[in-house]
Amino acid sequence: MFIKIKLELDPRTKITLFITWFSLPFFCKDIYSLLTVLISTVLVLILLRSATLVFRKMKIIVPLILLAWPLWTFLSQWSLFHTSTRGVDPIFGLFMMLRLLSIITISTAFILLVRPTEIIRSVISLKLPSSLGVIVALAFRNLYIIAEDYKSIKEAHISRGLELDKGSLIRRIKNYIPLLIPLIIKSIDNAEKLVLALELRPNIMTRRKIKPLRFYDILIMVGCILVVISVIYYSFYMVR
Amino acid sequence: MEAVGCLEVRNLNCRFDSKWILRSVSFEIKPGEALAIIGPSASGKTTLAYCLSGIIPNRIPGEVSGSVRVDGEEFLGKPIRERTKTISIVLQNYELQIFGLTVEEDLELSIKDNDESTLEWILRFFELEKYRDYYVHELSGGLKHRLVIASAILSDPKYIVMDDPVANLDWKSKKTTARTIELLKERGKGVVILGRRLKGLEKVIDRWIYLAQDCLENVNQKLNHPTVENRKTMLNTTEDFIIEFRNVYYKYSREYVLKNISLRIRKGEVYAVMGPNGSGKTTLMKHVNGLLKPFRGSVIVKDMDTKKYSPAEMSRYVGMVFQDPEKYFVSETVWDEVAFGVRNLIGSEENVEEALRMVNLLDKKKSSPYSLSMGEKLRLYIACVLAMSPEIVILDEPTTGQDEETLKQIKDAIEKLKDMGRTVIVVTHDSDFVFSVADRLTILKDGTIYAEGNPLQLLSNPSLIEEAEIEPLSILSGEKCLSR
Numbered sequence A: 001m002f003i004k005i006k007l008e009l010d011p012r013t014k015i016t017l018f019i020t021w022f023s024l025p026f027f028c029k030d031i032y033s034l035l036t037v038l039i040s041t042v043l044v045l046i047l048l049r050s051a052t053l054v055f056r057k058m059k060i061i062v063p064l065i066l067l068a069w070p071l072w073t074f075l076s077q078w079s080l081f082h083t084s085t086r087g088v089d090p091i092f093g094l095f096m097m098l099r100l101l102s103i104i105t106i107s108t109a110f111i112l113l114v115r116p117t118e119i120i121r122s123v124i125s126l127k128l129p130s131s132l133g134v135i136v137a138l139a140f141r142n143l144y145i146i147a148e149d150y151k152s153i154k155e156a157h158i159s160r161g162l163e164l165d166k167g168s169l170i171r172r173i174k175n176y177i178p179l180l181i182p183l184i185i186k187s188i189d190n191a192e193k194l195v196l197a198l199e200l201r202p203n204i205m206t207r208r209k210i211k212p213l214r215f216y217d218i219l220i221m222v223g224c225i226l227v228v229i230s231v232i233y234y235s236f237y238m239v240r
Numbered sequence B: 001m002e003a004v005g006c007l008e009v010r011n012l013n014c015r016f017d018s019k020w021i022l023r024s025v026s027f028e029i030k031p032g033e034a035l036a037i038i039g040p041s042a043s044g045k046t047t048l049a050y051c052l053s054g055i056i057p058n059r060i061p062g063e064v065s066g067s068v069r070v071d072g073e074e075f076l077g078k079p080i081r082e083r084t085k086t087i088s089i090v091l092q093n094y095e096l097q098i099f100g101l102t103v104e105e106d107l108e109l110s111i112k113d114n115d116e117s118t119l120e121w122i123l124r125f126f127e128l129e130k131y132r133d134y135y136v137h138e139l140s141g142g143l144k145h146r147l148v149i150a151s152a153i154l155s156d157p158k159y160i161v162m163d164d165p166v167a168n169l170d171w172k173s174k175k176t177t178a179r180t181i182e183l184l185k186e187r188g189k190g191v192v193i194l195g196r197r198l199k200g201l202e203k204v205i206d207r208w209i210y211l212a213q214d215c216l217e218n219v220n221q222k223l224n225h226p227t228v229e230n231r232k233t234m235l236n237t238t239e240d241f242i243i244e245f246r247n248v249y250y251k252y253s254r255e256y257v258l259k260n261i262s263l264r265i266r267k268g269e270v271y272a273v274m275g276p277n278g279s280g281k282t283t284l285m286k287h288v289n290g291l292l293k294p295f296r297g298s299v300i301v302k303d304m305d306t307k308k309y310s311p312a313e314m315s316r317y318v319g320m321v322f323q324d325p326e327k328y329f330v331s332e333t334v335w336d337e338v339a340f341g342v343r344n345l346i347g348s349e350e351n352v353e354e355a356l357r358m359v360n361l362l363d364k365k366k367s368s369p370y371s372l373s374m375g376e377k378l379r380l381y382i383a384c385v386l387a388m389s390p391e392i393v394i395l396d397e398p399t400t401g402q403d404e405e406t407l408k409q410i411k412d413a414i415e416k417l418k419d420m421g422r423t424v425i426v427v428t429h430d431s432d433f434v435f436s437v438a439d440r441l442t443i444l445k446d447g448t449i450y451a452e453g454n455p456l457q458l459l460s461n462p463s464l465i466e467e468a469e470i471e472p473l474s475i476l477s478g479e480k481c482l483s484r
Helices: A011-027 A031-047 A051-078 A090-113 A116-125 A130-158 A169-199 A215-238 B045-053 B080-084 B103-110 B116-125 B141-153 B171-186 B281-288 B334-346 B352-358 B374-386 B404-419 B431-437 B455-459 B462-468
Strands: B007-016 B019-029 B034-038 B063-070 B087-090 B159-163 B190-195 B207-212 B215-218 B241-251 B256-266 B270-274 B296-301 B318-321 B392-396 B423-427 B440-445 B448-453
Touching (some): A011 A090, A011 A116, A011 A215, A031 A090, A116 A130, A130 A169, B019 B190, B034 B045, B034 B171, B045 B087, B045 B190, B080 B087, B087 B141, B103 B116, B116 B141, B141 B159, B241 B281, B256 B281, B256 B296, B256 B423, B270 B281, B281 B296, B281 B318, B334 B352, B352 B374, B374 B392, B374 B404, B392 B404, B404 B423, B423 B431, B431 B455, B440 B455, B448 B462
Parallel strands (some): B034 B190, B087 B159, B159 B190, B318 B392, B392 B423
Antiparallel strands (some): B007 B019, B007 B063, B207 B215, B241 B256
16 A cells, blocks of 8 residues: 655755765665665655656666666776776676666755755754855756756757767767857856846845754654664675 | 935936946836836846846946935945845846745745744735745746745835836736736835836836936837738638647646647748647647657648657758747857758758848848847847748747837748748737737647637637737727837
8 A cells, every 4th residue: 555655854854864875875885785775765755756756857867877887897997996807897887887876866866855945954954154055055956947948958959950869979979069058158147147136135044943853853864874884884894 | 306205316327338328317216106117129228227226336347327316315336235125126037036946935035034924924915825835937927026026025125126027928927917016016115117018017007208218208109009900911721731730639747738739720821829828839839840749649740740750850841939049049150050050951051141131130140149139139040940941930939028129020020931931830928919910820728729710800809818818909908008
């Protein structure tokens, strides 16, 4: 039976949950633990009824994630960061691909499910300047604007006969260059206007209203700490 | 004598480098009054709004002189933050002034104290209570505009300056904005409204002044409505259909945006599509050039099922002129901009010169696209499409925010296209424009075809206009219309 979850989490809990989940793929040292993180993330998203939303937004990055597998399988032996004696290692390629998938899924979910004002509130509750929170929140908000602009610029150029996904890989990359010019101009213009709009609002987020954490918020935060400890223990002491 | 209890502008001048934008502008406005300042493109309306709010010279460098006083106190030298507490501005691109994701969240950002009653009061006062949990993107343009004003009111300014508030709004949203101005007047706020055309706000505006060539004049314009007599009637009566929608359904996510659309457009006719925001006009047009494929049903363009062709392939037959053309420019010169599309299709520049000549921009071929006026930018985009020689040209809201001169240029371009035998589809909110150019009209509402037929018959039916929530014709509305 599907249970509808209606849980209003405190912004601080949401941030803690994100930081915990985001750091887990980095602690995982084998495919099994990574799969556990990935499956648990998908389960949480299904329970929140947000899985479709998150995966639809991720559609565009799928080729990049798939590219990680051959790259790490064949090229890891020449890595600048690790001395590797693996040679061609498809399992390692799969591991890195799953890690990338987990990181992108968790980040996308965070961007889509946490409101800008929640970020501001958590920053304020941590006794940091509210301006810092406003900057972070606006950066997140700008992501939506850039995404919308990208979509409309792409549509306009396709309508002018630009074939984006035709030809060799180099050709395809070149095809995208005309999209970048108006996108960059528009993004700079938007950023400038956003600063002006901010200046035109005299009292943005000067209210200091911090609610105390509720029982289940504390419970989830403690749970997060336990999960991190368990994963670190499993990865560093149980997996060779 | 010094005027007390009002916003008084005396001999306001503004120039950038050696170019004067405003010269000796003087007016005054009292609390509870709505003053409209209208004028064509480049007459200095936005400059005036920026000078009042302090954006010029604080953020945009410019030489400003004269006097802006509120209750006798000089404001001209004050920084933006100090001024906005007394003179608040709602930008033309007002959506940028919304920071929250929901209505409640956005208002909360501006509340100074911990008093919950302030939030309740502002929601109630601006009739936003039922929208408090709405995401901002779910609101109509008029409600978004109202939300920006509600946020501004939280700092209790005495005067609100609105820069072209109805430029991008449909008729229903324009009426919402009129109600917002009414509410502000009731609260004793002075409202300065600047715009090219302020149709829909006539009833709430107390005084009109005309901004032209560096000075203000009282309005004494001759009304320029299209009349039944001067309407150019060149109806195409052939049965040669070039576009056909067959029971088309489309949805972005859960709900259908287009529901069972069936229509046919004749070759060589000017076809208009009207309807309130969110009725599916642009979605419908994106089906013609294959950007969107029907979820159910089919769209046949020149005997081709658009499902089988990519948008790039369809661009040989269908050219689409999007709203805000400058957003899409990629080249350094006007010539290269027009050549961009042709190079994509045939790899040569053979039609570029002819296309530029058609829109009277050949003498500007070496200029930067960004240096052109708004009307010229739109004509340039039309040239970009024409150079690709499509048989069908779609203009998506070309009239939005345009002044009389630009509207005439667009109308001329459409008539030229028609004379060349092209099929033109125009998506717009402007009934007068539709009446003056279109052969046939479709009115969309909630993703279905609400009415289809002769523009004069449809637009002269008051009950249909009321129910379909579209703008009435100026000649039939019975209201004084100073904006055309």
